[in-house]
Amino acid sequence: MNPGYAAGELAKALATASAHEDEATRRRADERAGRWASVLRGMLSGALRVGSRKPVADLPVWVTPEVVRGGFATGRAAAAGGERGAPFAHYLTEAGLAELTARLDSGAYHVELPEHAALLVVAWLLRAGDRDGALRLLEEIGPYGERLRFSPLPGEAVADPDVVWRETSADAGERLAQRRRNPQIEAQREALTVWNPFADELLVLWCETVVDGQVAAAMDDDWRRRASALLRRYERLAAAHTWCGKHKRPKENLAILRSALAKVEDGVSLTPRARGMLQHAVDSMLRRRGTPGSARHAALRAGQAAEASVPTHHELARILVRRLAALPPGQGIGDVEEVLSPVRAGEADGVAPGTEFPVSLRAPVLRALAGTVEELVAARVVPSAEVLASLVPQIAAATAAAPYRDEALRTLMAATYRALRNRRSLLLLNLEHQVRLGELPWVRAVQPYRTADDDTRGEAHATLRRLGELALEGFPATLLPNPLVRELSTLGKEADAGLPWVSELAADIFEGTFATSFLGAAKVAAELLPGSLYERYYGIDYARISAIDDLRKRGRQAAATSPAFDALCRERAGELGDLRGRSVAANGMVIEQAQILTTHNLATLVARVGVRPESGWPVLADRAFATATTLAGRLRGNPRPLGTVKDIAYAWRQLVFFLSLSDEAEVRARFANWSRELDSRPDPVRAAIGPALSGLTRVAIDRTAEPDDASGTSRRLLGWTTGRHWMLVRLSR
Structure with a gap:
């Protein structure tokens, strides 16, 4: 590469x-x-x-x-560095194994990387009497004992596997601790609390010298002594308070008063110009604010003092950091309202009891909310399918580990599962796959102790359905991201369902062929959607797909790819030759056709997993339409509009799928509602979405119609093209 x-x-x-x-x-x-x-x-x-x-x-x-x-x-x-603290060999001694066994029983450990579980498995095998299994495992990992860490990190036991969190309390505390003081706010507070009062003192001193309205007319020895003391205090204040530099500007009143005072102290006579500036500064200060000590002046300074007493975000963040430090650092926050409760008496100097925390400080704490994934989605702590995917390992881990009957081993395998799923994916070519759980030597070592039954398979299927419904309910206009697809695939294996899952492919490294799972997913769609609006709108011949027979085994090995499916996708994209050397856009067109034919996992979720969203298919279609129109509003003036066009096309495909599972009355009602809604939207939205809605309506009303018409006012909406997309052409008119 x-x-x-x-x-x-x-x-x-x-x-x-x-x-x-x-x-x-x-x-x-x-x-x-x-x-x-x-x-x-x-x-x-x-x-x-x-x-x-x-x-x-x-x-x-x-x-x-x-x-x-x-x-x-x-x-x-990633686990380089060997054992930090006790060396690898220590954990093979009697004391080391006793330490590992104690951690196994308490569950008080953290497996950040899969390797961190290996020595715990050794300890478990020895306690179970499987000395041979432990020795085989040690033979495999032993050569890397000096290079990699195989022991767990300190941590807290996981109390409830159903409770998940996006970030830990320690993560939230670190985010808040990184907040810096706002220079503008600090300068303003310093001006109000330090330099304004000091300017008042200078003004009072100069007012004592006024005779017949003229400043600096009478200055005795006592006055000069107090002037010198004030100048020395200025030096101390200037050294200690550096946020505000206004007092140093020569044209500022405070600087004029102080400069004149310094000249008098040095025995230098004030020039007519200096006297004029001093007189103007004193007169303007008295005119604008009143005499220090007067009611008007006192009211002004009281208001400024109240303004300065409002705690800064930096001060409030310090309070939250201290509260979070008292919580278990490796877990989410069960009671965020307690953490975010108003400031208590005596909690921080200078911060009034009852002070509320602003939204900008609440947000990092809310990101660490612990709860069921449904609760986190409802609280908008999970804003996207990608974030949902990052939580899935926490949810799926307990299900994946359920076949292990020993409680300590089950907990350890759940931790290993989470660690494997959270590791960053490699860039892979040639249809290779990421490392799977069963390839880890310490997981292989305990395979004999795994006893799946109908209960565990049923639990895996229930979790699979729960996650599918969460993804569709929470993010109906978004493709299932690859990390989530991988979790669904693993759960499908646990459920012994043999489900075909497909991943999103990168157009820039696509090599022109699809894994056989794509044909399998397309066949599921062919069972679910024959004669549907989806099939007609996208011009699919599902009967042809059903007839493809490339899923058969070739010799002893199952086919890795389906040449017939590859050819069908190229044909539908108008790319009939070899894709090697073609443009990224050409690759994208072929990949999009594969997504259309397979419904990108939607048919598998519905037909095989049994997903039935509580909101109902028409409501999900409404939400997908709302997403498409919102995205369309971002096209005009967008320097990189093609990504947004693709996102609109993804949302539109989801919408068509949801409508295909709705009854005809609901579909007709949606078209009427969306048409009225579109009439009220700005011109760019109507220009982008209008033809797509018109094309979909044509196909829904006339079962023989094509979405595209000769005038271009009705169009089939696709995301990829090698030319200029029709949406962008319309917006440029």
Whole structure:
């Protein structure tokens, strides 16, 4: 693979590391640059095999690689460094095994990387009397004992596997601790609390010198003594309070009063110009604010003092950091309202009891809310399908570990599952797959103790259905992201369902062929959607797909790809030849046709998993339409509109699928509602969505009609094209 991408990322990291104003950002960029330098060296030397599931030659496939953006391995193992603290050999002694066994029983450990579970498995096998299994495992991992950490990290026991969190309390505390003081706010507070009162003192002193309205007319020795003391205090204040520099500006009243005072102290006579400036400063201050001590002046300063007494976000963040530090650091927050309750008496100097925390400080705490995934979606802590996917390992882990009857082993396997699912994915080519749970030596070692039955299969199927419904209910206009698809696939295996799942493919590295799971998913769609609005709108011949017979086994091996399905996708995209060397857009067109034919997992969820959203299919169609119109409103003036066009097309495809499962009366009602709604939207939205809605309506009303008409006012909405997209053409008119 061309090293240009890695070189570009290295250049960006180096630029940030050398020029960014923030020290912490420079430090992180420098670390990032080091990782990208490792990637580039490995690519250029041949030490790294980009696109392989075993990117580092001298490390087994099961070792977790350090991975940077884009799925590139750096050549370093994520668990590198060996055992921090006690060495590997220590855990094979009687004392070390006793320590591991105690952790097994308490559950008080953290498996951040899959490797961190290996020695716990050794301890479990020895306690179970499986000495041979423990020795075989040690033979496999032992050669890497000095290089990798195989023992767990300290942590708290997981109390309820159904309770999940997006971030931990420690994560929230770290975010808040990084908040810096706002220079503008600090300067304003300093001006109100330090320099305004000091200016008042200068004014009072100069007012004592007024004779017949003239400032500096009478200055005795006592006055000069007090003037000198005031100037010395200014020096101390200026050294201690550096946020506000207004007092240093020569044209500011405070600076004029102080400068004149310094001249008098030095025995220098005030020039006519200096006297004039001093007189003007005193007169203007008295005119604008009143004499210090007067009711008007006192009211002004009282209001400013009240304004300055309002605690800054930085001060309030310190309070939250202290509250969060008292919580278990490795878990989410069960009671965020308690953490976010108003400031209590005596909790912080200068912060009034009852002070509320602003939204900007509440947000990091809410991100660490612990609850069921349904509760987190409802609370909008989970804003996207991608974030949902990041939580799924916590949900699916208990289900995946259920076949292990021993409680300690079940807990350990659940932790291992979560760690494997949370590791960063590698960039893979040639239809290779990420490392699977069963490939980890310590998981293989306990396979004999796994006893799946109808109950565990039923639990896996229930979890599968729950996650599918959550994804559709929460994010009906979004493709299922690949991490979520991987979790669904694993749960499908646990449920012994043999389900075909398909991943989203990257157009820039697509090699022109699809795994047989795509044909399997398309066949499921052919069972669910024959004669449907979906089939007619996208011009699909599901009977032809049903007749494809490329899923048969060839010899002893199942077919890896389906040439007939590949050819059908190319044909539908208008790309009839070999795709190698074609443009990214051409690849994207073929991939989009595969997504259309398979419904990108929607048919599998409905027909095989039994997903039935509580809101109902028409409501999900409404929400997909709302997403499409919202995205359309962002097209005009967008410097990179093609990504938005593709997102609109994804939402539209979901919408068509949902309508295809709705009854005709509901469909007709939706078309009428959407047409009225579109009439009320701005011109760019109507220009982008109008033809698509018109084309869909044509197909729904006339079962023989095509969505496209000769005038172009009705169109089939697709996201990819090698030319200029019709949406963008219409918007440019």
